Amino acid sequence: MPDLVLKNGRVIDPAHAIDATTDIAIRHGRIAALGDGLDGAESIDCTGLVVCPGLIDLHVHLRDPGQEWKEDLLSGGRAAAAGGFTTVCCMPNTLPTNDTGAITRDMVERAADGPVRILPVGAITRGLAGEALAEIGEMVTAGAVAISDDGCGVQDSHLMRRAMEYAKPFEIPVVIHPQDDHLFGHGVMNEGWRATELGLAGIPSAAEDVQIDRDIRLSALTGTPLHVAHLSTTGGVELVRRAQGAGLLVSAEVTPHHLLLTDTDMPAYDPDWKMSPPLRSAADREAVVAALADGTIQAIATDHAPHAPEEKERPFDDAPFGVIGLETCLGVVLALVREGRISLADLIHRLTAGPARLFGLDGGHLGVGARADLCCFDPEARWRVEPERFYSKSRNCPWAGRELTGRPLHTITGGRVVCRDGAVTDAR
Amino acid sequence: MAETIDTPAPKALPFAHTDLLDTAELTAKEIRFLLDQAESFHEINERQVKKVPTLRGATIMDCFFEPSTRTRSSFELAGKRLSADVINFSAAASSLKKGESLRDTARTLAAMGTDLIVVRHPASGAAAYLAHELEVPVINAGDGCHAHPTQALLDLFTLRRALGRLSGLKVAIVGDITHSRVARSNLLAMRTLGVETRVCAPPTLLPAAVERYGCRVFYRMADAIEGVDAIMMLRIQRERQGGGAFPSLREYAHNYCLTRSHLALAAPGCVVLHPGPINRGVELAHDLADGPESRILDQVTAGVAVRMAVLYLFWQQHGSRQ
Numbered sequence: 001m002p003d004l005v006l007k008n009g010r011v012i013d014p015a016h017a018i019d020a021t022t023d024i025a026i027r028h029g030r031i032a033a034l035g036d037g038l039d040g041a042e043s044i045d046c047t048g049l050v051v052c053p054g055l056i057d058l059h060v061h062l063r064d065p066g067q068e069w070k071e072d073l074l075s076g077g078r079a080a081a082a083g084g085f086t087t088v089c090c091m092p093n094t095l096p097t098n099d100t101g102a103i104t105r106d107m108v109e110r111a112a113d114g115p116v117r118i119l120p121v122g123a124i125t126r127g128l129a130g131e132a133l134a135e136i137g138e139m140v141t142a143g144a145v146a147i148s149d150d151g152c153g154v155q156d157s158h159l160m161r162r163a164m165e166y167a168k169p170f171e172i173p174v175v176i177h178p179q180d181d182h183l184f185g186h187g188v189m190n191e192g193w194r195a196t197e198l199g200l201a202g203i204p205s206a207a208e209d210v211q212i213d214r215d216i217r218l219s220a221l222t223g224t225p226l227h228v229a230h231l232s233t234t235g236g237v238e239l240v241r242r243a244q245g246a247g248l249l250v251s252a253e254v255t256p257h258h259l260l261l262t263d264t265d266m267p268a269y270d271p272d273w274k275m276s277p278p279l280r281s282a283a284d285r286e287a288v289v290a291a292l293a294d295g296t297i298q299a300i301a302t303d304h305a306p307h308a309p310e311e312k313e314r315p316f317d318d319a320p321f322g323v324i325g326l327e328t329c330l331g332v333v334l335a336l337v338r339e340g341r342i343s344l345a346d347l348i349h350r351l352t353a354g355p356a357r358l359f360g361l362d363g364g365h366l367g368v369g370a371r372a373d374l375c376c377f378d379p380e381a382r383w384r385v386e387p388e389r390f391y392s393k394s395r396n397c398p399w400a401g402r403e404l405t406g407r408p409l410h411t412i413t414g415g416r417v418v419c420r421d422g423a424v425t426d427a428r
Numbered sequence: 429m430a431e432t433i434d435t436p437a438p439k440a441l442p443f444a445h446t447d448l449l450d451t452a453e454l455t456a457k458e459i460r461f462l463l464d465q466a467e468s469f470h471e472i473n474e475r476q477v478k479k480v481p482t483l484r485g486a487t488i489m490d491c492f493f494e495p496s497t498r499t500r501s502s503f504e505l506a507g508k509r510l511s512a513d514v515i516n517f518s519a520a521a522s523s524l525k526k527g528e529s530l531r532d533t534a535r536t537l538a539a540m541g542t543d544l545i546v547v548r549h550p551a552s553g554a555a556a557y558l559a560h561e562l563e564v565p566v567i568n569a570g571d572g573c574h575a576h577p578t579q580a581l582l583d584l585f586t587l588r589r590a591l592g593r594l595s596g597l598k599v600a601i602v603g604d605i606t607h608s609r610v611a612r613s614n615l616l617a618m619r620t621l622g623v624e625t626r627v628c629a630p631p632t633l634l635p636a637a638v639e640r641y642g643c644r645v646f647y648r649m650a651d652a653i654e655g656v657d658a659i660m661m662l663r664i665q666r667e668r669q670g671g672g673a674f675p676s677l678r679e680y681a682h683n684y685c686l687t688r689s690h691l692a693l694a695a696p697g698c699v700v701l702h703p704g705p706i707n708r709g710v711e712l713a714h715d716l717a718d719g720p721e722s723r724i725l726d727q728v729t730a731g732v733a734v735r736m737a738v739l740y741l742f743w744q745q746h747g748s749r750q
């Protein structure tokens with residue numbers, strides 16, 4: 001008999017083009033069957049809910065080790081579970097940097113009992129300093145699923161070429177935070193009228209585009225897959241689309257905030273709206289939404305970047321970049337379905353099978369025998385974002401106070417119910 | 429109008445602002461009202477005894493988180509001429525960056541129980557943040573590159589006195605617009621008042637989408653100055669050349685230093701303004717700074733009168749709420 005049956009939900013599994021109201025049976029942590037009238041030791045009534053593969057986030061910052069006051073593996077894992085995620089990939093800008101096999105192994109071991117699967121991304125360069133290669137092979141052996149110097153662009157083009165060449169045998173993507181430091185300068189928000197009006201230093205789109213262009217060329221040169229993190233510009237979208245058209249191994253992700261917000265939406269000087277790349281123009285927002293819909297962008301990733309209130313409560317110039325997004329992601333991006341910009345199945349694809357394929361992860365679909373990672377959400381539930389109720393340790397969220405429609409209720413990781421009725425089961 | 433100042437009668441103000449953060453929030457009527465009030469104080473400043481008892485018993489805290497001599501002295505003088513107790517609270521911007529959050533600074537200021545706070549801060553938005561956190565009126569004496577409303581008001585005051593009107597004037601603002609809070613506050617106020625504005629600088633010193641201020645954009649002095657009634661020269665921060673905004677002060681001066689020959693292109697009676705301190709030979713030719721067209725010293729005098737008006741009106745505004 002199955003251990004658990006999810007009854008009568010609207011099952012959407014984009015990888016298998018399934019959209020049907022039925023039951024799902026889970027046994028020994030795997031999907032055992034899909035069909036009507038299934039029974040199990042335990043069942044959860046999912047009437048009125050969408051049941052889909054557990055969400056996969058290729059881009060989070062869990063601040064562990066080293067900055068546990070912002071977040072740690074457990075709090076970040078709980079935030080993920082509450083948001084419907086069952087797999088998150090955590091970026092290496094920890095203290096110390098995740099640039100050796102030992103640190104990767106330590107993270108993997110400490111995360112093993114958490115509510116979601118946490119897969120580390122290793123550094124490209126030692127200490128993210130952009131000067132010498134990190135121990136890429138050791139990290140991959142220890143469980144790193146990709147490499148990235150996220151938070152920094154690799155400024156030295158020759159070193160970047162070497163990194164991409166060296167990474168090739170390990171069959172992992174190189175993930176870039178495209179940023180030319182000279183063009184970025186001391187910018188704190190998108191360059192444009194809003195920055196001018198507020199007297200804030202602007203960050204031009206070109207700061208992002210020139211590195212995307214360079215690294216696409218290096219991907220062509222080396223044959224190593226390139227993944228562009230948090231794509232935010234019209235120019236970047238065009239570059240990625242053209243590269244894909246030419247048959248190159250180039251992919252991209254986009255954040256919920258770049259999909260829904262623009263620089264002019266930002267309340268004046270609110271540090272909880274400060275992130276890198278910054279919120280761009282309405283035209284850029286249009287471009288990334290269109291790219292998500294047409295498949296140029298295959299993944300939605302939150303770039304969940306926690307910071308403590310005392311770190312954010314500074315003049316806008318001095319506040320750190322980054323906003324959190326794990327617990328709001330689904331409610332935020334479902335708005336695109338209601339706006340008619342993307343189908344529900346395609347949206348779910350960009351949160352599940354899409355990202356799984358880019359990092360070669362197992363999961364992201366509901367085939368029999370697959371990992372029993374599932375997300376059950378109420379697409380009609382309206383709720384108000386109250387950061388003080390987050391599982392995350394941090395509160396730096398631009399969605400604070402907003403009403404969202406669509407809320408994850410149950411999250412199942414490897415057959416375990418880790419979030420039930422919106423409450424993480426091992427917490428509180 | 430001076431008699432109403434010596435014994436201020438409670439007067440309905442034409443605006444409900446509790447803080448002065450930028451000129452953007454002021455209507456044309458409100459700006460004119462402030463300038464009219466400043467006229468009364470200007471008259472007092474021409475008397476032998478320049479002190480009035482208007483703000484006796486009130487405490488004004490001048491908080492300067494960035495070095496300033498002129499604006500600070502001007503505010504201090506304005507407060508003292510109104511008989512207020514003026515206290516200086518200063519902190520180096522560097523120590524702020526290290527530790528204390530703006531929130532703690534705000535709470536400290538609030539706990540000191542002053543009646544009015546004047547703030548200058550190197551970060552854009554700092555004055556708005558303090559205004560949000562504090563009950564008492566906050567007067568922005570310059571925040572980052574964002575706004576400097578009392579400077580704009582004193583510039584307008586000077587222009588109105590020199591030229592007899594504001595609406596319909598043509599004014600060119602020349603220099604580092606990107607980093608200038610003076611330019612921003614002036615452009616916003618001038619748009620509100622129907623002044624035709626032009627900006628002129630090398631493209632490296634013009635911020636993105638600057639034309640959204642309603643100004644015309646020029647790169648050449650001769651084009652920008654043609655037919656204008658006033659020219660406002662901005663101070664060049666010498667360190668900007670390190671940022672690559674222009675190759676050298678020499679080349680900058682060659683292209684953007686205002687000279688007497690430029691003035692021939694302007695409208696007859698054109699006046700020259702500069703917020704100071706002047707880099708002679710960089711922004712203004714030596715002889716122009718002291719010439720008959722210059723209203724630079726008038727600006728300094730106007731600064732005290734305008735700030736007296738601002739302190740008085742916002743103090744009165746707050747008093748009436750209690």
Ligand SMILES: [Zn+2]
Binds near residue numbers: 177230276
């Ligand atoms: Zn990044």
